[in-house]
Structures are given as structure tokens and as C-alpha cells.
Amino acid sequence: MSATRYTYLGPAGTFTEAALRTLPEAATRELVPVASVPAALDAVRAGQAGGAFVAVENSVEGPVTATSDELVNGTPLMIYREVLLPITFALLVRPGTSLDAIKTVTSHPVAQPQVRRWLSANLPDAQWEAASSNADGARLVQEGRCDAAFAGEFAAALYGLEVLVSDVNDEANATTRFLLVGRPGRVSSPTGLDKTSMVVWLPDDHPGALLELLQEFAVRGINLMRIESRPTGEGMGSYCFLIDCEGHLSERRVSEALMGLKRICPQVRFLGSYPRADHGGRRPVRPGTSDADFAAASDWLARCLDGRGEI
Numbered sequence: 001m002s003a004t005r006y007t008y009l010g011p012a013g014t015f016t017e018a019a020l021r022t023l024p025e026a027a028t029r030e031l032v033p034v035a036s037v038p039a040a041l042d043a044v045r046a047g048q049a050g051g052a053f054v055a056v057e058n059s060v061e062g063p064v065t066a067t068s069d070e071l072v073n074g075t076p077l078m079i080y081r082e083v084l085l086p087i088t089f090a091l092l093v094r095p096g097t098s099l100d101a102i103k104t105v106t107s108h109p110v111a112q113p114q115v116r117r118w119l120s121a122n123l124p125d126a127q128w129e130a131a132s133s134n135a136d137g138a139r140l141v142q143e144g145r146c147d148a149a150f151a152g153e154f155a156a157a158l159y160g161l162e163v164l165v166s167d168v169n170d171e172a173n174a175t176t177r178f179l180l181v182g183r184p185g186r187v188s189s190p191t192g193l194d195k196t197s198m199v200v201w202l203p204d205d206h207p208g209a210l211l212e213l214l215q216e217f218a219v220r221g222i223n224l225m226r227i228e229s230r231p232t233g234e235g236m237g238s239y240c241f242l243i244d245c246e247g248h249l250s251e252r253r254v255s256e257a258l259m260g261l262k263r264i265c266p267q268v269r270f271l272g273s274y275p276r277a278d279h280g281g282r283r284p285v286r287p288g289t290s291d292a293d294f295a296a297a298s299d300w301l302a303r304c305l306d307g308r309g310e311i
């Protein structure tokens with residue numbers, strides 16, 4: 001096992017690799033490209049890598065469900081870091097190819113919806129084919145198996161391709177969020193601007209079950225950053241929820257919310273507390289929900305047990 005090895009969706013030249021290289025520790029790690037998100041995470045589960053770096057959501061296309069499902073199922077994993085990367089696609093071709101000569105175009109399935117309008121306006125008759133990543137699409141073009149690929153401009157040089165068109169994104173501010181995932185370990189210290197992730201299975205099917213779950217956050221003034229439902233696979237209508245909330249497990253309002261969920265839900269999987277990559281600023285803590293407020297309430301309770309509750 002190599003704690004210093006990080007796996008990521010390859011081959012070389014993916015957005016995942018570009019995002020991973022923004023982490024300071026990447027410079028001292030062995031970065032190993034693998035064929036898929038499950039392969040990256042399985043290497044971690046098997047102890048062959050200390051971390052896997054995977055995309056989890058895109059601001060245009062939404063969740064990367066392969067990652068969601070890996071976090072929900074199988075041997076538990078934990079999130080240690082997140083990275084946000086602006087995504088800008090270019091259309092890459094073999095040198096000399098013109099736009100009219102393009103009959104087939106490829107990309108990762110999460111990329112296609114990000115360039116859909118450009119594709120239908122500029123290459124309405126081209127056939128789109130799925131690649132296992134955008135860099136893999138560039139490799140398919142290099143090998144002559146496809147005419148063009150949507151990928152980062154930086155992939156062109158790696159695969160002997162040229163940039164035919166830059167900035168083909170439908171949305172100017174497309175961003176993908178990536179996670180550094182490892183085996184469960186000690187939660188890093190709070191930074192004051194943290195996020196906590198978990199998977200929650202609904203209390204038995206009854207009116208208001210989801211509301212009960214959400215109330216655990218609401219009554220403690222905890223802001224939710226994301227909620228994604230995924231089918232459990234146990235039958236139509238059976239879902240679990242991946243939830244990201246503001247705050248760190250070491251903060252009382254967050255730990256109390258998780259304990260509340262644990263009491264009412266059949267299963268809760270803690271996925272980690274880690275520094276937020278966005279610099280959206282610190283939200284004021286709602287009065288009555290700070291660590292000091294919880295500590296004062298606990299002290300009061302202890303005094304009540306001693307018959308000194310009014311003090």
C-alpha cells in the first residue's frame with residue numbers, strides 16, 4: 001500500500017488531473033491515472049492508494065453519479081478535501097482537420113451537456129460518442145477513431161492535436177467540484193470555513209419523513225449546501241440523500257444534528273468534515289446555536305440535576 005499514491009480519472013490531460021494538481025500536496029505524491037471513478041476509489045479501498053481524486057458535481061450538468069454511488073455503497077470512504085475548477089472546453093482535432101470534415105465528435109458524458117448548444121449550432125450532423133474521459137476522447141482522435149474531441153486546451157499538446165475552436169462552453173461560468181477521498185481516518189481540525197458531508201437513509205415511508213430529517217438542520221441554524229437523492233436499488237421510490245451542510249463535525253450544532261439524524265434514520269454514513277473550497281464568506285451563526293450557547297445550556301442542565309436550575 002502506498003499512502004503517497006493518489007489515483008485519478010485518466011489518461012493524462014483530464015480536468016480531474018488539472019484540478020488535482022492545484023492541491024499543494026500533489027507535488028509530493030505519485031499521481032496514477034486510472035480508467036474510471038470506481039477504479040480510482042477501489043484502489044483506495046484495496047489499500048493500493050492513499051487517496052483518490054474524483055469529480056462529484058458540475059454546475060451545469062449536476063451530479064457525477066458514479067461518484068455519488070461509490071460514496072453511498074460499499075466499504076465506507078471519507079472526503080478530506082474539495083477543489084473547484086472552472087471548466088472551459090476546446091474542440092480538438094488532428095492537425096489540418098476543418099469543421100466541415102468532422103463526422104464524429106467525442107467527450108466524457110458529463111461534458112456533452114456543457115457544450116450541447118454549441119454542438120447543435122455548429123456541428124448539427126456530427127455523431128457524438130461517449131469517451132471514458134475528455135482526455136480519453138483526445139486519445140481516440142489521435143488514434144483516428146474519432147474526428148474531434150471536446151477537452152481542455154491543455155490536452156491538445158499531449159495527444160498531438162490542435163485547437164480548432166476555443167471556449168465552446170454553453171455557460172461561461174461552468175465549474176466542476178472535485179473531492180479527495182480516502183479510507184476513514186481522523187477528521188482534520190476545523191478551519192472556521194468547513195463543510196460536512198453525509199448520506200442519510202429516510203426514516204420509514206410516511207408523510208413528512210424528509211421534513212423531519214431536514215428539521216435536524218433547520219432548528220440548529222445549519223445551512224445546507226447540497227442535497228442529492230439517489231435510488232437505493234431496493235425498489236421504485238426508495239431513495240437515500242447525500243447532504244452537504246456548512247460547518248464542522250466538531251461544532252456542537254453540527255454534531256447534535258448528526259446525532260439527531262442517527263436517532264431517527266435507519267442509517268447515516270458520515271462522509272467527512274473538510275475545508276470549503278469556495279470563499280463564499282462566513283455566515284453569521286444563528287443566535288442560540290454557537291458552541292458557547294450549547295455549552296451554557298449543558299451547564300444549566302447539570303445545575304438543574306443538582307437542584308440549582310434557576311442560577
Ligand SMILES: O=C(O)C(=O)C[C@]1(C(=O)O)C=C[C@@H](O)C=C1
Pocket residue numbers: 009013014015016017055058064087108110111132133134135176
Ligand atoms: O473527462 C475529464 O476531463 C474529467 O476530468 C471528468 C469530468 C467529470 O467527470 O465531470 C470533469 C470535468 C468536466 O465536467 C467533465 C468531465
